[in-house]
Amino acid sequence: MHLPHKLTLMVAAISLLLTGCGGSGSSIDTDDISGGNQLVYTPGQYLAESKLKDYCAIPRKGIDPFSNKAYPDKVGSALHEKLWLRSWSNRTYLWYRELSDLNPAGYNVVDYFHRLKTDGKTDSGASKDKFHFVQNTADYLQQTQSGVESGYGISWHLNQGVPPRKLTVAYTEPGSPAASAGISRGDEVRFVNGVDFVNDNTDEGLAKILAGLYPSSAGESHQIVMQKVAGNQMTYNVQSADVATTPVQNVSVINTDIGKVGYLVFNSHIAIAQPQLISAIEKFGTENISELVIDLRYNGGGLLALASQFGYMVAGNNIIQDRFFEKVQFNDKYPNTNPVTGAPLQPMPFYDTVIDYNQGRLTSQALPTLGLNRVFVLTSESTCSASEAFMNALRGVDVEVIQIGGQTCGKPYGFYPADNCGLTYFTVQFSGINAKGFGDYADGFIPVEYPVYAADVKGCAVEDDFKHNLGNTAEASLNTALYFAKHHSCPVVAASVSQQVDKTDSFAAVKETGTVEFKLKQPNLLLDNRISMPILPLE
Known part of the structure; x- marks a missing residue:
């Protein structure tokens, strides 16, 4: 080809x-x-x-x-x-x-x-390294340190990249230009800057579409025509802005026949999520929840240390019992030493205190815990990296993870970002295993009601339901989780999920065999990050 x-x-x-x-x-x-x-x-x-x-x-x-x-x-x-x-x-x-x-x-x-x-x-024939990418250093630091990104505040779901194309709004950031304009989950793109998004098959048309969907800086104005969930079309003239990310959203407690169920959407393992997760866990503890549903469908990953903290907050000391979160393995040149830090290789613990991410240090402030031995995780092909490590680590300490939704992306690998001349490069440098020695999920975790293989996770395969808002108990994935919590089985209406969407290390229009294909931009925090960084002990 x-x-x-x-x-x-x-x-x-x-x-x-x-x-x-x-x-x-x-x-x-x-x-x-x-x-x-x-x-x-x-x-x-x-x-x-x-x-x-x-x-x-x-x-x-x-x-x-x-x-x-x-x-x-x-x-x-x-x-x-x-x-x-x-x-x-x-x-x-x-x-x-x-x-x-x-x-x-x-x-x-x-x-x-x-x-x-x-x-x-991989064993399935997919590319082993789907995670090789680079981005402007200043843009990345702005996103990860302040949670700010230029755009409309839309997270997209690409259903089909070739004509007839289908691109759907997965969610919008609170207070963003998109949210303020009335763009919402489930809206489908029809026209961008006057170009037919669904059917246009020209390089020029796709260039205009990309410029409209992914503005490169704040202050750009573009026209997008959307098909609403109700069936009508709406035209939006939206102006891009520096949008603040809210990684933890829709924190709520649901009253059910089996008790109180906590629910939250967690979209990115970035440092500003730490206080938001702590606040959510404290709320769930005060409400004395008996089950927890964590929505990781759009979480491409991020800081492993934060995933470790969240795992600790879910399970607590009595369940973890000094077992580690993840053990990393580098190439055969470094069997005992970290090639980036020079430190001896040691497993990452479940961090039990607040971390000062600016200084990379542990503090003395203890994290709240729920002490749960079971957790429901909602997933999709965009659930990746640190999100998968979170699932794998909890399974490694015998927390029952019930997976609802789609097959995850399959990234038991990670990297140390390296800045050179204004670009920061991400190349896979390590793989990770849990406390039971398992890390072989390069094709992703798969929700199966009756698991057979090691990467099968007990749960139900469900299509992402864009007709309902996240957190709505009628939304298919959350509804299935609540059903499973009560009945210990999948409802017969749970649907099979579609094939994974291939990921790419850039967002572009790709022309092959005469067809222009739209490739989805990398998820927030760019592409499936599993970022490791040294965390120093409290002095």
């Missing part, structure tokens, strides 16, 4: 300023390559990362607003950046043995990075 032609809307990239330095193996230590005069690609030989990092074709100048320090960038070249990526990948990539030693000549920096990944497949 020929290579697809991509109409790229924007380049992606991220960073928590957790970069590896130094080389290993057959790396070369060159005294003076800052000007690029001695810089060459030699097959099989890898320059030390420390001799290449922060040498940039276009150095940033001034003070980094996130660190209040001067940018580390020095005058270099694109070859510096590409050879740094090559050395860094050879040292830290989980499947480094499956990388071809590709000559960087003829590629720009981002294209070269996209080729530094394995072509291997």
Whole structure:
């Protein structure tokens, strides 16, 4: 099959300023390559990362607003950046043995990075590495540290990317331009900037659609025509803005025949979710709930430490009993040492106190707990990474996880974001296992009423119901969870879920065999993040 032609809307990239330095193996230590005069690609030989990092074709100048320090960038070249990526990948990539030693000549920096990944497949034939991506560092830090992203505040669900296309609103952020305009869950896109979204099959049309659906900055105005759930069409003239993310939403207590059931939507494992989760758990504790339903359908992942804290808040000490949240494994160059931090490998615990994420430190403030030995988790193909680690970790300490919804994305892997020259790169560096030694779910967790295989999770397969708002007890996934809690079985009306939507490391229109295909933008917090960061003990 020929290579697809991509109409790229924007380049992606991220960073928590957790970069590896130094080389290993057959790396070369060159005294003076800052000007690029001695810089060459030699097959099989890898320059030390420390001799290449922060040498940039276009150095940033001034003070980094996130660190209040001067940018580390020095005058270099694109070859510096590409050879740094090559050395860094050879040292830290989980499947480094499956990388071809590709000559960087003829590629720009981002294209070269996209080729530094394995072509291997999972048991089902899917790509083993679906999670290789890059984004502008400043944009990522704005999203993860402040929870702000330019746009309308819409999370989309792509039902079909080729004509006749179908794109549905999964949810909107509270107070966002979309919510204020009246756009709501279940609305389907019909026209964007005058272009027929459903049927247009031209590069020009898709470029206009992408520009309208994914504005690159605040203050852009675009016209979107929506088919409402009620059947009528509405035209919206919406202006993009810097939208604040609310990762924890719809916190409620539902009175049922079997007692009080807590429900919350958790959409992103970012630092600002910590106080929101604590508040929700405290509310559930005060209300003395007997069951908990956690809606992770649109949670692509994020901070593992936060997933660990949430797991602790759900289960508590009496159930966890000093067992760990997750043990990470790097490539065979680092059997006992973390290649990024240099620290000895130790399992991540279930963190039981508040974390100061700005300083990366534990505090002395204890987290509230519910002491539950069973939890319901609502899932979809967008449930990924740290969300899957949360499920796997609870199963590892014998908390019964009941899965309602769709097969998860399948990412038992993670990475340390690495910033270089204003782009932050994500490449898979570790895999994770729970306290029982299980981590083999590369094809996702699958809800099955009568589990057979290790990645089968007891529960019910249910189509995402866009006709009802999240938290509405008539909404299919929540309704099924409540039914299962009472009857210990799936209702006969539970529907089979559709096939997973392939993920992509960019959002673009892709033209293959004459058909223009719309690819969905990566979920909030970009693509399926499973971010690890050092957490220092309380001093």
